[in-house]
Amino acid sequence: MNGQTLHLGIAGLGTVGAGVVRLLRENAQAITARAGRTIEVVAVSARDRTRDRGVDLAGLTWHDDPIALASDPKVDVVLELIGGAEGSARTLVETALKAGKPVVTANKALLAIHGAALATLARENNTSLLFEASVAGGIPAIKLVREGLAADNLVRVGGILNGTCNYILTAMRESGRDFGDILAEAQALGYAEADPSTDVDGWDAAHKLAILAGLAFGQPVRFDSLHVEGIRNIAACDQAFAREMGYRIKLLGSARRDEQGAIEASMRPCMVPQSAPIANVDGVFNAVLTEGAFSGPMLIEGRGAGAGPTASAVMADVIDLARGTALPVWGMDPRPEIACAPRENLAGQYYLRLFVQDRPGVVADITAALRDYGVSLRALSQHAAEEAGKAASSQTVVPLALVTHETSEAAMLSVLTALEPLETVVGTPLLMKIETV
């Protein structure tokens, strides 16, 4: 096929799909030089034929059913830009791979949940499935981990993988305002969806972490074994405590492999030291961090979403296909999924914030629970009632923050259970890991 024009079929003409068409036209000359052949869009599929997408689609074959792209003989490569782990996105990818047709996708949910099966399907049909755009937008995170660090023994991979959450946490820190306020503002600005749960509950970021972990460790990670927490429970007082203690709050993904090969992976709000490079990745920016036995620590930051960055990543994959340098999904022959170790196995320092009734003996009850589970206290801070905001409405309730020395997550979960019956502890406690990135 080398030397001949490579023909693309694009399913999904949202901002990313339209961005791919625009990128390909604006940079046609350079892309041809790098790919060693011309690349052209020949067919598209989207729901609404009449919508103005800001790009000229004249002359392209229009398929109402995206699955038809897989069997269109004019299409050499299918670009799946529909999204979602199931439905027509999944069917299209499976149909194309079964037909021996390479697929490029930006679909993180599909890869995180069905990546093991899709890798096998691609291998059986001797074709390729590429997904650079699925993680961290324009940042070539897949290529970095799978190829750039291919020789190293990676012990950790992770990062800030959701721009909406990072925007909200940054704005909360800078303004002192509550989660709900900032979310509403982000929705008005278009930084958050009308239904924000995929973002703010951590699922989008967790999908990306699962993909990075699979690449770093050469083996797909069972998605439902990841520990996932979102940012809804972060209160304004947590940002104040974090500042006072020299930390920042980030929705941080972290996957580690120990010497026995066990994998720990979580996507959760964490405290990170203010001076850590990742603490200064703010707003909608994403960052991917790696730690290798030989390469040491590395951090790459850039735009994690948007039409331009995502189109750049999609087309980098297409160029790899055109050059014939596409790699297997997980960087090696398919291997079975591996489940992560249970959350209880994690260890570290923890931040525990409680809303408590402001009366004598409360702290004694709480510290007794810590003692009972062998958790050693490093710092304690209690703010006055007026700082507690809404939680202080009907009775005098104040926020109390505790920071522990190194302990196990199992012990912290036992402490939480022990605190449940206490009438003096109000509402839901917030437990955050302190990461020394």
Add this chain to the structure above:
Amino acid sequence: MNGQTLHLGIAGLGTVGAGVVRLLRENAQAITARAGRTIEVVAVSARDRTRDRGVDLAGLTWHDDPIALASDPKVDVVLELIGGAEGSARTLVETALKAGKPVVTANKALLAIHGAALATLARENNTSLLFEASVAGGIPAIKLVREGLAADNLVRVGGILNGTCNYILTAMRESGRDFGDILAEAQALGYAEADPSTDVDGWDAAHKLAILAGLAFGQPVRFDSLHVEGIRNIAACDQAFAREMGYRIKLLGSARRDEQGAIEASMRPCMVPQSAPIANVDGVFNAVLTEGAFSGPMLIEGRGAGAGPTASAVMADVIDLARGTALPVWGMDPRPEIACAPRENLAGQYYLRLFVQDRPGVVADITAALRDYGVSLRALSQHAAEEAGKAASSQTVVPLALVTHETSEAAMLSVLTALEPLETVVGTPLLMKIETV
């Protein structure tokens, strides 16, 4: 060749060469899985057979003459880890390529100065020349720019590319001490060479910038057309002025391409805003920054030198060779070298520091020179004599810092010429560009 063992010959067994042997042995299983075949060192060459390098070399063929690796029929791939733009490193690489044997090198000077000719040689002999380890140690900068951002139109590439200089500048900032002091300390700690000129005069970093620019713009850049300045003239007072004005001083490489295709490239000490991510890349760490029309700004930081990171980069190239995914040197078919625009074409805000005699009228003379060349002053700061350190020995001399509004570098060079005859200006002025990265 796929499926068969890939046999390596290593020329140069310094810390990097020994690191490659160690990495290959420690990570053998993962490397085989990723490469799709086993990889083995079969032959080596170095000056001293008897030195203990901490790795077992028993059973390997020893060549006293490195060039012999190119003709050893057991060797499939030559690893050139000798260094230097000329001499046996260059001869070995040319001989191997002429024999159709792929080469992996960590040699930045060779690529920066002879990259255009070597790309043609590799192409003519239908073989590969890979050099991931030549730029920024363990950071996969080559792969990032050449493949990860292959589809984008890069308008800028650069970064902090010399760990020795970044260590010295960081230590000067933190301690308030002079360049000479810190250099001596860095030499004692092994962070600087006995002859530090390749590092502190900017050449090593400039070689790396030339390579990055060639990759970003798809065309080798003529090395002697880069503007290169080192860090010897940075004084303790410059660090004090920078802090006072909200900046940090970094030896920063920057290559930009304008819409007409002209390239501006310089490696020089610059002022960067304290809040910029690159301002916080400290100590021996390196960082590579890119800016793409589609991908936006991106920054990757990590260890820029050392046995482990460099070995990781060398072996990532070897895995690409083993997989058959190696690309042409500049990411496309060889193109002729392009010269950078002259330094005078640069524009921006500038920092100008002078040592001046502390008497009336001095500032008037200097600001008159700025006015004569249309340079508008944004800020001026003069420190008292006791802050000027050594320069204040025989007469009362004080440091004076001026910051301009946007102007051309041509105008600033004219100002420098106009200041030369002034008796009140003592010693060598320091001109730094202010980069708003």
